[in-house]
Amino acid sequence: MKKIDTFRDKGLRSQMVERLMKRDIRDESVLNAMNQVPRHFFLDSAFIDFAYKDNAFPIGSDQTISNPYTVAFQSELLSPKTNDKILEIGTGSGYQTAILCKIGCKVYSIERFKDLFLKAKRNLSDLNCNANLFYGDGYLGLPNYAPFDKIIVTAGASKVPFSLKEQLKVGGILVIPVGVKVQKMTVILKTGDDSYEILSEYNDFKFVPFLRDKK
Ligand code: SAH
Numbered sequence: 001m002k003k004i005d006t007f008r009d010k011g012l013r014s015q016m017v018e019r020l021m022k023r024d025i026r027d028e029s030v031l032n033a034m035n036q037v038p039r040h041f042f043l044d045s046a047f048i049d050f051a052y053k054d055n056a057f058p059i060g061s062d063q064t065i066s067n068p069y070t071v072a073f074q075s076e077l078l079s080p081k082t083n084d085k086i087l088e089i090g091t092g093s094g095y096q097t098a099i100l101c102k103i104g105c106k107v108y109s110i111e112r113f114k115d116l117f118l119k120a121k122r123n124l125s126d127l128n129c130n131a132n133l134f135y136g137d138g139y140l141g142l143p144n145y146a147p148f149d150k151i152i153v154t155a156g157a158s159k160v161p162f163s164l165k166e167q168l169k170v171g172g173i174l175v176i177p178v179g180v181k182v183q184k185m186t187v188i189l190k191t192g193d194d195s196y197e198i199l200s201e202y203n204d205f206k207f208v209p210f211l212r213d214k215k
Pocket of ligand 1: 092093208
């Protein structure tokens with residue numbers, strides 16, 4: 001079925017962006033990208049009418065697309081710039097991937113569920129987003145493509161995997177929700193070849209778990 005982005009969709013999307021601004025999202029490139037990328041393309045047909053509500057929705061394989069505020073907040077912490085080389089762990093629907101692509105980043109994204117990986121691949125190619133998508137266990141990162149300017153994890157990690165910190169460039173940052181039932185959004189800076197610093201932490205996020213191995 002061909003996906004259509006109507007005037008109504010565009011209107012709902014700009015209202016969503018206004019709500020994000022009211023909640024203190026300030027990064028212009030993130031707001032612009034979220035105004036342009038049709039979130040409804042990433043949802044199953046049962047949820048399309050609700051695509052611009054501030055909710056997470058099921059995307060299959062027991063996983064969810066993050067709510068728009070969480071996508072905006074994580075993206076802003078990443079401070080994405082054109083040509084940044086970014087690794088995303090947890091492609092899910094591909095929506096976060098599409099936002100980073102729209103900003104002009106070179107995105108590498110990994111998903112552990114084959115079905116989601118395949119669906120995200122279709123969704124992203126429909127939007128001419130040429131992210132590099134991988135099916136596998138993101139716990140290990142992508143050593144063959146490292147180092148990265150920035151790494152974003154979109155599932156809740158019980159601890160920060162060393163392999164991800166290691167795959168940052170010096171001066172690079174990792175944005176990762178850390179915790180079991182609830183997570184602290186944590187921003188880590190790589191300060192030297194073997195040194196890291198926690199830059200900031202924000203309470204009370206709820207993500208699906210970051211799990212080992214692929215499915
Ligand atoms: N960024 C996604 C969020 C999806 S939810 C979106 O915008 O839709 C988090 C995703 O992380 C899920 O799809 C889950 O399967 C995936 N995930 C969890 N652990 C993983 C791992 N070790 N490697 C790769 N993906 C993982």
